Amino acid sequence: MPLLSSKVILEKAQKEGYGVGAFNFNNLEFLQAIIEAAKELKAPVILQVSEGGIKYMGLSFLEGIAREVLPEVDVPLALHLDHGSSFDVIVSAIRVGFTSVMIDASKKPFDENVRITREVVKVAHAVGVSVEAELGKIMGTEEHISVAESEAVFTDPDEAVRFVELTEVDSLAVAIGTAHGIYKGEPKLDFDRLSDIRKKVEVPLVLHGASGLPLEDVRKAISLGICKINIDTDLRVAFREKLEEVLIAKRGEIDPRKFLGPAKEAVRSVVMEKIKAFGSERRAW
Numbered sequence: 001m002p003l004l005s006s007k008v009i010l011e012k013a014q015k016e017g018y019g020v021g022a023f024n025f026n027n028l029e030f031l032q033a034i035i036e037a038a039k040e041l042k043a044p045v046i047l048q049v050s051e052g053g054i055k056y057m058g059l060s061f062l063e064g065i066a067r068e069v070l071p072e073v074d075v076p077l078a079l080h081l082d083h084g085s086s087f088d089v090i091v092s093a094i095r096v097g098f099t100s101v102m103i104d105a106s107k108k109p110f111d112e113n114v115r116i117t118r119e120v121v122k123v124a125h126a127v128g129v130s131v132e133a134e135l136g137k138i139m140g141t142e143e144h145i146s147v148a149e150s151e152a153v154f155t156d157p158d159e160a161v162r163f164v165e166l167t168e169v170d171s172l173a174v175a176i177g178t179a180h181g182i183y184k185g186e187p188k189l190d191f192d193r194l195s196d197i198r199k200k201v202e203v204p205l206v207l208h209g210a211s212g213l214p215l216e217d218v219r220k221a222i223s224l225g226i227c228k229i230n231i232d233t234d235l236r237v238a239f240r241e242k243l244e245e246v247l248i249a250k251r252g253e254i255d256p257r258k259f260l261g262p263a264k265e266a267v268r269s270v271v272m273e274k275i276k277a278f279g280s281e282r283r284a285w
């Protein structure tokens with residue numbers, strides 16, 4: 001089926017009360033692992049690529065994936081730019097076939113974030129691409145984005161209402177206590193803030209930094225209005241651990257399929273576990 005925008009995928013999830021996994025990939029193994037898990041569980045998923053991922057894989061490789069590979073897959077998929085930082089990157093992603101983009105101007109002051117996001121929305125909506133933006137500052141490091149604990153700011157519910165009205169974004173990433181990367185302490189989510197935002201804001205809400213969270217916390221967040229759950233670190237950890245295990249067990253093995261294959265399988269099982277926990281199994285249409 002043709003690639004969909006995240007808006008189409010997330011609005012259905014919002015209506016029916018389940019979460020959709022948004023999984024990052026940087027190479028063939030991760031891409032295949034995510035697609036295979038989605039097909040096996042008949043689940044809609046969002047495949048996402050960061051700016052670093054675009055640099056690593058190249059735009060023409062991603063264009064081939066967007067135009068040739070993904071439309072052959074028979075579950076609902078979107079190809080999403082994760083944490084886009086500039087208008088140029090957004091436009092180049094849209095030009096090669098991304099169906100969804102995130103503009104992350106969350107480090108800028110409110111008015112500047114609104115202005116930049118609005119510009120992106122105008123261009124993206126003109127070609128049917130959906131837009132996610134972020135309000136508040138999510139702790140931790142995700143590729144080129146780094147926010148120290150002291151700089152983290154939770155999303156203000158009233159600002160969120162104004163932000164969505166002024167920008168007309170399709171989904172909103174909220175800062176409610178999650179962090180990018182590996183958690184140092186026990187994560188504590190501000191569920192009251194989340195439900196307050198949900199009561200005031202109609203667009204689907206996005207949870208970044210969802211790796212390492214107890215699955216009950218994610219399920220509770222979904223019940224309070226989160227529709228898109230971003231997972232990167234958990235996949236990286238599973239890949240790395242399995243790869244290391246196999247390389248140690250098979251010293252001298254030089255066929256990459258013999259060690260990348262099991263690592264890919266490890267990623268696939270984590271994706272499947274997340275899809276089941278988010279409630280998106282058998283939600284494909």
Ligand code: G3H
Pocket residue numbers: 024082083142179180181182207208209210211230231232233234
């Ligand atoms: O944008 C991507 C994510 O928010 C992933 O966060 O690496 O903590 O899973 P994570």
Ligand code: ZN
Pocket residue numbers: 083142180208209230
């Ligand atoms: Zn993120």
